[in-house]
Amino acid sequence: xxxxxxxxxxxxxxxxxxxxxxxxxxxxxxxxxxxxxxxxxxxxxxxxxxxxxxxxxxxxxxxxxxxxxxxxxxxxxxxxxxxxxxxxxxxxxxxxxxxxxxxxxxxxxxxxxxxxxxxxxxxxxxxxxxxxxxxxxxxxxxxxxxxxxxxxxxxxxxxxxxxxxxxxxxxxxxxxxxxxxxxxxxxxxxxxxxxxxxxxxxxxxxxxxxxxxxxxxxxxxxxxxxxxxxxxxxxxxxxxxxxxxxxxxxxxxxxxxxxxxxxxxxxxxxxxxxxxxxxxxxxxxxxxxxxxxxxxxxxxxxxxxxxxxxxxxxxxxxxxxxxxxxxxxxxxxxxxxxxxxxxxxxxxxxxxxxxxxxxxxxxxxxxxxxxxxxxxxxxxxxxxxxxxxxxxxxxxxxxxxxxxxxxxxxxxxxxxxxxxxxxxxxxxxxxxxxxxxxxxxxxxxxxxxxxxxxxxxxxxxxxxxxxxxxxxxxxxxxxxxxxxxxxxxxxxxxxxxxxxxxxxxxxxxxxxxxxxxxxxxxxxxxxxxxxxxxxxxxxxxxxxxxxxxxxxxxxxxxxxxxxxxxxxxxxxxxxxxxxxxxxxxxxxxxxxxxx
Amino acid sequence: xxxxxxxxxxxxxxxxxxxxxxxxxxxxxxxxxxxxxxxxxxxxxxxxxxxxxxxxxxxxxxxxxxxxxxxxxxxxxxxxxxxxxxxxxxxxxxxxxxxxxxxxxxxxxxxxxxxxxxxxxxxxxxxxxxxxxxxxxxxxxxxxxxxxxxxxxxxxxxxxxxxxxxxx
Numbered sequence: 056x057x058x059x060x061x062x063x064x065x066x067x068x069x070x071x072x073x074x075x076x077x078x079x080x081x082x083x084x085x086x087x088x089x090x091x092x093x094x095x096x097x098x099x100x101x102x103x104x105x106x107x108x109x110x111x112x113x114x115x116x117x118x119x120x121x122x123x124x125x126x127x128x129x130x131x132x133x134x135x136x137x138x139x140x141x142x143x144x145x146x147x148x149x150x151x152x153x154x155x156x157x158x159x160x161x162x163x164x165x166x167x168x169x170x171x172x173x174x175x176x177x178x179x180x181x182x183x184x185x186x187x188x189x190x191x192x193x194x195x196x197x198x199x200x201x202x203x204x205x206x207x208x209x210x211x212x213x214x215x216x217x218x219x220x221x222x223x224x225x226x227x228x229x230x231x232x233x234x235x236x237x238x239x240x241x242x243x244x245x246x247x248x249x250x251x252x253x254x255x256x257x258x259x260x261x262x263x264x265x266x267x268x269x270x271x272x273x274x275x276x277x278x279x280x281x282x283x284x285x286x287x288x289x290x291x292x293x294x295x296x297x298x299x300x301x302x303x304x305x306x307x308x309x310x311x312x313x314x315x316x317x318x319x320x321x322x323x324x325x326x327x328x329x330x331x332x333x334x335x336x337x338x339x340x341x342x343x344x345x346x347x348x349x350x351x352x353x354x355x356x357x358x359x360x361x362x363x364x365x366x367x368x369x370x371x372x373x374x375x376x377x378x379x380x381x382x383x384x385x386x387x388x389x390x391x392x393x394x395x396x397x398x399x400x401x402x403x404x405x406x407x408x409x410x411x412x413x414x415x416x417x418x419x420x421x422x423x424x425x426x427x428x429x430x431x432x433x434x435x436x437x438x439x440x441x442x443x444x445x446x447x448x449x450x451x452x453x454x455x456x457x458x459x460x461x462x463x464x465x466x467x468x469x470x471x472x473x474x475x476x477x478x479x480x481x482x483x484x485x486x487x488x489x490x491x492x493x494x495x496x497x498x499x500x501x502x503x504x505x506x507x508x509x510x511x512x513x514x515x516x517x518x519x520x521x522x523x524x525x526x527x528x529x530x531x532x533x534x535x536x537x538x539x540x541x542x543x544x545x546x547x548x549x550x551x552x553x554x555x556x557x558x559x560x561x562x563x564x565x566x567x568x569x570x571x572x573x574x575x576x577x578x579x580x581x582x583x584x585x586x587x588x589x590x591x592x593x594x595x596x597x598x599x600x601x602x603x604x605x606x607x608x609x610x611x612x613x614x615x616x617x618x619x620x621x622x623x624x625x626x627x628x629x630x631x632x633x634x635x636x637x638x639x640x641x642x643x644x645x646x647x648x649x650x
Numbered sequence: 651x652x653x654x655x656x657x658x659x660x661x662x663x664x665x666x667x668x669x670x671x672x673x674x675x676x677x678x679x680x681x682x683x684x685x686x687x688x689x690x691x692x693x694x695x696x697x698x699x700x701x702x703x704x705x706x707x708x709x710x711x712x713x714x715x716x717x718x719x720x721x722x723x724x725x726x727x728x729x730x731x732x733x734x735x736x737x738x739x740x741x742x743x744x745x746x747x748x749x750x751x752x753x754x755x756x757x758x759x760x761x762x763x764x765x766x767x768x769x770x771x772x773x774x775x776x777x778x779x780x781x782x783x784x785x786x787x788x789x790x791x792x793x794x795x796x797x798x799x800x801x802x803x804x805x806x807x808x809x810x811x812x813x814x815x816x817x818x
Contacts (some may be wrong), residue, residue, distance in 0.1 A: 289717040526702070574705040612720045614703070614713065615751060621705050627713060627720045635701040635713045635720050 061227065072113050074272070076162050079106035085337040086346070086503050087151050094143035101478050103151070111156070116338075122161045125181050128188045129154045133190060150187050152341075157181045199243065208238050208253070217248040275367070285324045286610045286629070292317045293631050325515070329364040332410050332419075334425050335374055337416055339381055346385045347538040352383050353392060353403035360410035365417055369509055371417065372489055376482040380421045380505050381406060383479065388425030388503055398500060413508075423505040428497040430454050436463065455495035459483040490516065490533065518609040518628070520636065521587070521600040524574040527636045528600075529609055529628055534641040536588040536595070538603060543582045556586060556597045563588065565597040566648040571623070577601045591642035596640075596649065607631070611638065623647050670769040670787050676764055676797055677744065677757040680732050683797045684757075685764065685790065690802050692745045693751060695717045695783055697737045714746065714754060723754035730807070748806045755802075765798070771799070 083103050090099045106129050114122035132150070135141040137432040160179045167174045209223045218226075226241050239253045296310050336358050348355035365373070389395075389404030396402055407422040430451070437443045437457045449457075457463060461480040486493050491509040510516065545557040546565075554565040565586065569576035578584035578601050586597040609628040614621070614637075625640035673692075674685035697717075702712040713720050723743060726755055728734060740759040743753055774786040775787035787799040 147738065247696045283718040574702075614720060615722060617722055617753075618703055618706070618713075621703055623705075624703065627701070629715045629720070633715055634699050637701065637703065 066169055069117060069165065072117055073162065073166050073169070076110050076158075078114065079110055080159055080162065081334055081337070082106055083155055084341055087148065087155065088337070088340050090143060090151075091145075091148050091344075094148075095188075097137055097139075098136040100133055100143070104130065105136055107133060119161075119165060119649075121179065121181065122158065122165070124187070125154060125161065126156055128185050129158075132192065132563070141191070147191065150184060153184045154188070212242070212248060212253070217252045220244065222247050230412070236575045243461065251327060271594055273327075278324075281324055282328070282610075285321050287323055288317055290629055290631060290633060294633065297631075300440055310375050319625075326364075328366050328368075328634065330367050330370055331362050331364050332370060332373075333361040335370055335377065336408055336410075338374065339377060342378060342381055343406060346382055347389075347404075350386055350389075351391070352385065352389050354389055354406055355403050356406050356408060358408045363410040363412065363417060365509065367597065369417075369489055372485060373507070373509070376485045376507070377408075377419070377421070379479065379482045381408075382423060384423040384425065385502065388423040388427075390426050394426075419507040421506060421507075422502060424502040427499040427501055428455055428458070428495070429499060433457050451629065452494070455497055458495065459493065490531075515640075516609050517606060518638065519587070520604040520630065521568075521608050522577075522602045522604055523568050523572070523600050524576045526572070526574050527604065527630060527634070528568070529636050529638045530587060530589065530598070530641065531543045531638065532606065534589045534591055536590055538585055538587045539597075540583075540585055541581050544579055554581075557582070558588060558597070561595070563595050563597050564649055565599055566644060568644075571648055589641045591645060594642075594645055596645055598644065609638070653709065663817055667771045667773065667788055670771065670799070671766065671768050674764050674766050674790075674797070674798075674799060676761040677742070678759050678761060679727055679730065679757055683761065683795060685766070685797045685799045686744070686746065686802045688763060690746045690748065692747050695743050695745065696739075697741045697743060697756065711756065714743070716752065716754070719752065721752045721754055722746070723756060724806075725756040727756070727758070727806075746802050746806075748803050755805075764790075764792060766792070766797075766799070774798075 083106050086099055086103045089364050090096065090103065093099060107126050111123055111126035111130055114120075114126060129151070132141070132147070132154075136143055136147070141147070148315050157179060160180070164177060164179065167177075184443065185229045208216075209227065211221055212218045213220055222242075226238060226245065227248065229241055229245075230238055242248050243250050243253055292314055296314060299307070299310055340356050340358065343356040344356055385404070389406070390398065390400075392402050405424045407420070409420045409422070411416075411418055433454055434443075434449075434457075437460065438445050440458045440460075440462060442457060442463060443449070443529075459479050459482065461478065483493055486507055486509070489509055490509055494506045494508070495503065496506070497503040518529040519532055519535055521528050521530060538559065541556055541558075545560075547555045547557070551557065554567070555562050556565045565581065567576075568574075576584070581599055584601055585597055585603060586599055588595060588597055607630075611626045611628060614624065614627050618624070623640055623643040624648075625643070627635050627639045628638055630636045670687070673688040675691050676683055676685040677689050678684075698714055700712040703710065703722075706712075709725050709771055711723045711725050713725050725734070728785045735758070737756075741756060743754040743756055744760065745754050770790045770792060771788045772791070773788050774783045775789075778784060785801055785804045787801045790797045790799055
């Protein structure tokens with residue numbers, strides 16, 4: 056174990072190194088994936104080389120010997136490769152991954168040391184990978200082609216002997232006439248070369264990399280306080296508007312102009328917290344690669360919608376559920392190669408990962424073309440495990456929903472990839488914690504689609520403000536089905552205590568909010584007040600309130616540690632009049648009042 | 651022997667008091683004067699609308715909006731078992747920072763800021779059961795008046811503001 060006590064001399068520099076190297080390693084990981092697809096592309100090798108090189112520099116500067124040694128060896132390997140002295144083989148890719156993982160682990164160790172976490176006993180053994188690198192370097196398998204790459208498709212094809220120089224001249228002439236038409240298309244149309252050979256030539260061309268947008272790194276706390284302040288600004292603005300509107304009309308125009316500016320500022324500030332989901336998806340590519348290898352199946356991951364932006368906190372929390380779902384897809388969903396061929400499917404399985412906006416939410420879909428979920432098998436298992444009753448009648452959705460039940464696992468054998476029977480219920484819990492929803496769609500022999508619906512941000516919800524006596528409460532719109540004023544004859548009681556309400560034939564229990572929270576209501580009789588029909592985890596009930604005040608976007612604020620055990624309240628928000636309103640947790644209320 | 655032991659004990663207590671020297675914000679609860687270390691005080695505000703939080707002990711009055719932050723407010727009278735008193739113009743909320751979080755404490759009225767030296771302080775006397783002397787740093791005598799110096803960290807330490815609620 057190297058002595059790194061000196062790290063503490065200047066923790067700021069080390070922390071900077073940690074963030075920087077974290078970014079570098081993420082870049083390197085995604086680039087290695089690219090390189091695996093295009094092993095002959097020198098540009099990609101260069102983009103891997105650069106961050107490794109700068110990591111080696113910083114590690115040397117900070118005296119991190121282990122990190123320095125490993126990055127130095129990787130750098131040497133990459134340098135040989137970019138000079139064309141070494142061909143990128145699957146073996147080299149493997150070594151690169153291995154080296155990357157070791158760099159990650161070493162970086163973790165440094166991070167822990169800075170946080171003063173005891174790391175004695177945690178050793179990273181990097182000798183094997185260094186031995187492998189040295190072995191490869193001593194018997195290099197050189198690239199056949201010259202290191203200087205031709206840059207145009209035509210030249211590549213001529214060099215490969217697919218077309219002659221004359222052909223190329225003719226085609227180029229043609230292209231000038233046709234404009235906007237791509238060279239490759241003309242070549243294929245003219246029948247000079249086949250589509251396949253054009254495609255393979257295209258692959259050797261450098262990939263045009265999109266320039267990174269100019270960014271500034273900002274402490275997340277600064278952003279959070281900015282978000283808070285802007286929230287205050289919006290409320291203060293609303294207060295002034297209320298006062299002025301009731302006294303004079305002349306300043307109305309200016310006030311509404313100010314209101315627009317404030318709203319714009321709020322939107323902008325909120326968008327600062329939004330980051331693209333791309334890095335998370337990139338991690339999944341690596342996961343698919345490793346897991347499919349372990350499972351001995353050929354699986355290809357297809358990703359779209361990487362640019363979709365989500366709140367930073369959501370992105371951080373969605374990683375684990377995605378890992379679970381994708382692992383399950385590969386392990387249980389995708390069939391082994393022979394089985395797939397026998398079923399008339401392409402030999403390699405496909406997993407599709409997609410993210411997109413839909414109606415104020417974000418949807419993330421994980422789809423596979425595997426064997427699908429077997430309903431009878433799930434039902435049998437669920438009955439065996441006592442999750443459902445033998446006579447229960449369930450629709451498809453409910454049956455698929457059973458895979459999220461705690462302690463449920465249909466895999467016949469337990470593998471080390473997945474199938475421990477924990478996992479899917481954790482997935483569901485994690486997503487519900489993000490105020491999201493999971494749905495499963497599956498067709499036997501065709502595949503399974505898991506769709507995760509998430510709110511745009513964790514910080515804001517749509518809430519209904521309700522009044523009970525002097526108090527105002529907020530109920531998330533997501534949990535509200537409808538609001539009704541019942542007729543007297545729709546109400547009934549059980550043993551003079553429990554109250555029931557008949558909503559078009561459904562008899563639901565009713566909770567009096569004023570009783571639960573001990574406030575004096577303005578209205579005692581349900582047929583004079585209002586009842587909100589709410590739903591949580593499949594359970595429904597009616598909540599009696601005095602009045603509805605209105606629907607509003609609400610910035611959620613935590614009530615703090617001291618109140619964490621208060622049931623039925625999930626947080627608070629500042630209302631239009633500057634007062635604090637409590638956000639009610641419908642599930643908690645039902646537990647409190649009915650169970 | 652016993653005498654010297656007591657002396658030593660007293661000596662130790664006094665030396666611990668010197669570490670509490672400094673400026674104190676004093677305030678009134680009923681007819682008693684209290685002080686808290688000024689470094690813990692963030693600001694003093696008038697009483698505003700407080701949103702009650704269900705299932706909390708009676709001395710937890712609820713939460714307020716402090717310029718966009720939601721912070722809990724406790725009534726020190728009720729916390730110390732004094733009779734409840736209606737809030738007046740004099741009533742203040744002292745916002746204190748304890749282990750990185752803000753809490754408002756309601757007091758009858760705020761008096762002044764005092765510089766209190768170690769020689770003016772005395773360890774708090776023991777009263778037997780019923781009075782928790784843990785929350786006191788000690789007492790100070792300034793111009794023949796007694797001020798009770800509160801260790802506000804201990805008053806609010808790890809306070810859990812919810813009580814188990816029997817709803818049946």
